[in-house]
Amino acid sequence: MGVQVITTTGASTWNWPAGVTSAVAEAIGGGGAGGAATGFPCSGGGGKGGGYAKATITKGAESLLDIVVGAGGVGGGGAGGNGAASTVTQSATLRVSGQGGVGGALASVNSTNGAGATTTVGTATGTTTNAGGNGATGAFATFSGAGGGSGGPTSVGGAASVGTAGTTGTGNFDNGINYSSAGASGVAPPAAGANAPSTATDYGGGGSGGNASAAADRNGGSGRQGVVVLTWVDPPSNKLGLVGVG
Numbered sequence: 001m002g003v004q005v006i007t008t009t010g011a012s013t014w015n016w017p018a019g020v021t022s023a024v025a026e027a028i029g030g031g032g033a034g035g036a037a038t039g040f041p042c043s044g045g046g047g048k049g050g051g052y053a054k055a056t057i058t059k060g061a062e063s064l065l066d067i068v069v070g071a072g073g074v075g076g077g078g079a080g081g082n083g084a085a086s087t088v089t090q091s092a093t094l095r096v097s098g099q100g101g102v103g104g105a106l107a108s109v110n111s112t113n114g115a116g117a118t119t120t121v122g123t124a125t126g127t128t129t130n131a132g133g134n135g136a137t138g139a140f141a142t143f144s145g146a147g148g149g150s151g152g153p154t155s156v157g158g159a160a161s162v163g164t165a166g167t168t169g170t171g172n173f174d175n176g177i178n179y180s181s182a183g184a185s186g187v188a189p190p191a192a193g194a195n196a197p198s199t200a201t202d203y204g205g206g207g208s209g210g211n212a213s214a215a216a217d218r219n220g221g222s223g224r225q226g227v228v229v230l231t232w233v234d235p236p237s238n239k240l241g242l243v244g245v246g
Contacts (some may be wrong), residue, residue, distance in 0.1 A: 003175045007203075009071040009084075011066045019235030024174045025065070025096045026054045026230075028150050028204040029122065031181070031223030032101035032135065033073035035114040035145070037212035041189070043144035044209025045104030047073055047080045047223045048108045049132025049183055051124055051204075052151035052169055053098040055088075062091045065230075072119075073103045075194060075207050079114075080104040083204070085122030086226035097125035098226060104135045104145055104209050105238035106220075109171035112167050113138045114209055116145045116160060118131040133157035133166035135206050138186055140213075146184030147206025147223065148195060160206070163188060168202065174231040181205035181224050189213035189226030192222035203227040 002017060009030075032047030040125075050070065057065065070084030080103025088096040100121035105114035116135035124131065133148030133156065143163025151157045152169020160166040163186030181202035184195035192213050197205030204226050210218030222239050 002234050004230045006067055006069055006246055009069045009225050012067045013222045014067050014199050015064045016059055020232045023054055023230050024050045024056050025088040025234040026173050027086035027096050027099040027222050027227045027228045028052050028074040029085045029100040030070035031091045031204045031206040032083045032103040032225040033075040033080030033223045034207040034220030035104035036208035036220045038208035038217040039056045039110040040215050041136035041140045041172045042112050043140040043211045045116040045137050046105050046145035046147040046208050047104045048101030048117040048135050048208030049148035049150040049157040049166055049204055049206045050083050050101050050226050051099035051132050052130045053096045053126035054128040055096045055126040057090055057095050065090055068230050069228050070100050070226035072225040075190035075220035075222040077219055078158035079106045080097030080220045082121050083223045085089045086228050094125050097122050098118035099124050101132045101206050113140055130156045130169055135161040136160035136162050138209050143188050144211035145209040146171045146186040147208050149182045150180045150204025152180035173229050179203050179227050184208040184221050187211040195219050196221040198225040
């Protein structure tokens with residue numbers, strides 16, 4: 001089996017290998033960032049996790065597929081940035097789209113909490129689609145809002161609850177690995193700041209909201225980028241021998 005894991009964010013192309021007539025395309029969108037905390041005390045909302053999508057693509061006349069790996073939302077001093085969808089397009093037809101997660105809400109008023117994100121970027125497209133988990137609304141006295149987990153091959157991503165991060169979606173991709181990501185945990189006072197999801201071989205988790213337990217403003221945590229994985233069956237080698245007839 002051939003496998004290509006595409007992790008560079010933005011647009012690229014994938015060329016059909018010689019003799020290959022179909023490929024399984026799987027994608028996770030970028031996770032949303034957490035919202036900032038600019039009141040005192042207050043906590044920003046967690047970002048929504050990126051969605052998972054899968055489809056088998058049969059080769060047509062084209063020589064390549066168009067790929068987009070969605071970036072994670074960027075945490076900053078306002079509402080959390082949105083994650084971008086990860087897509088696979090065949091001859092201008094969208095075949096697979098793992099949705100991006102929207103960023104969590106800003107908390108700018110003293111003794112308030114920004115809402116966790118519950119909506120998505122892009123349209124889920126594929127024969128299998130599983131949404132990312134919702135971000136959580138924090139509680140400034142205990143935790144900032146945690147991020148939602150990304151969707152996986154066999155389940156949606158886990159929803160975050162106050163400061164507890166959403167869990168990964170379940171199941172393995174066609175190459176036997178689960179690339180789904182848990183969200184980022186919320187931050188508890190007296191610590192201040194925000195958390196981002198893991199940056200290992202897992203993708204699409206939502207970032208946590210910022211926690212302002214002192215007078216300084218605190219940015220939200222960035223969401224994890226998405227991924228696209230393509231798997232295919234290599235064609236059999238042409239190893240026919242010549243048999244003499246006596």
